Amino acid sequence: MAYQLTHVEGTTALNMKGISEPPAASSLPGAPKVRSRPSPAEHVSTARTVLFVPGNRRDRFQRALTAGADLVVVDLEDAVPPQDKDAARRAGEVLVRNGTPVAFRINDPTTPRGLGDITALARASGGRPVTLMVPKAENPHLLQAVHDDLPAGSALIALIESAVGVLDVRSLASVPGVARLAFGHLDLSAQLGVDPDEETVLASARFAVLTASVAAGIATPIDGVCVAVRDREKILSDTRRSLRAGFTAKLCIHPDQIEPVHAALAPGPDELEWARRVVDTMSEHDVGVVAGRMVDRPVYLQARAIVARASRADHEHRDALRDDEERN
Incomplete structure (x- = not known):
């Protein structure tokens, strides 16, 4: 069954009243000067640390962009309460118009909210490629429809965090435009009713995500977050486990996790x-x-x-x- 994204009337209107334009990443205090910028697919494929920042917390954008993460993902989904989702999307539009090199975790693309995210970010880009993380990726036709709705050169990160996603992971990894898979082990563990810290329980799921990535010829996958924010030894141990499983990047939820993740991956x-x-x-x-x-x-x-x-x-x-x- 082919999918076509239907845009909901009124979801893409840009209302920036009361929202000042955040500076481009290169003009932020402490930010390095912008050198040659990789394509979205290259940026995603080479990242070791993928740092989430809530889309409704513009006060945290600067720190996220200058914390040393290889890729920053502005979260429009789980980290944003329902009453703040419109504001988060508008802030994302501003970042896209400024050319700030970030990715966006959108809301479920089968919902009006997710469709609105795709339309708004694509329109704000002015035809420049964008990078989207698609949550609970389960259907390759839907992933293809999302990518087809974006400017040429755009890249997708497919977040594998459900039983269906794991079982269909090879078809998801093979969708043109999917640059990398990410493994959402916490959501998957909750669905399965298993302990996310028990390495052996999710070993087969991690192996499926890894082999699907290699078979599709895309970058090795990104492993899920470590819930320990400032426990350096725990972060090191968790990242080394990821590396043993063939994962060469980690999702991060706090800037303090970046250095130990980089250290463990070296x-x-x-x-x-x-x-x-x-x-x-x-x-x-x-x-x-x-x-x-x-x-x-x-x-x-x-x-x-x-x-x-x-x-x-x-x-x-x-x-x-x-x-x-x-x-x-």
């Missing part, structure tokens, strides 16, 4: 030394032994991914130092 010195030796001495088509370990194509690709993760961390460190010099 390879250790011994692991990095081995990976660099593999990459320096072998090719993708070789078979041999490096440091006592057999290396074939799958192992070589794993080593290359480890080196890429380290390069990302080194690049971020150099950028931070350069930004500090520019501010001083």
Whole structure:
């Protein structure tokens, strides 16, 4: 069954009365200067930290944008109470018009509220691509309809957080325009009636999300949030579990989670030394032994991914130092 999004009359009117224009990210105090900007799909695919900020809390936008997260998601859905959803959408429209490089978690696209989010953000973009996170993704035809309703070059993050979503995850990952999957383990656990902290319970669901991503040729998925906001050891442990399961990014709910997530995702010195030796001495088509370990194509690709993760961390460190010099 094909889906076509129907726009609800009156949901896209822009009423900015009483809402001042927030500055673009590059003009915020403390923000780094804007260099070359990746496409939405590239931005989503390379992010390690995906930080939510409530769309009705404009007072938190600046901190979110300058906290060091790879991608900021302005939440128009769960974090916003019903009476504030119109204001949150209007604030999102302003961010889009300013070209601020953020994503938006929209409301359920099968509802008038979700349809209004899509229409308003697409119209505010003036034809520039946007990035949307689609909650409770379950139907590939609906995902395709959402993407078709956006400007060319737009990207989707499909949030897998229901039993149906897990069972149909391969078809969801294969939708053109879906740049990455995210795993909403808390909502899924609530639906299934299981403990979200029990690693073995959700292992098969995580594996399904990972294999669907790899099969579709998109970036490895984003794992769900750690509910510990300032417990660094808990965040490190939770992120390392995500990495063991093949997830190379985390959803975050507080800026204090960003640094430990980045630290946990960075390879250790011994692991990095081995990976660099593999990459320096072998090719993708070789078979041999490096440091006592057999290396074939799958192992070589794993080593290359480890080196890429380290390069990302080194690049971020150099950028931070350069930004500090520019501010001083």
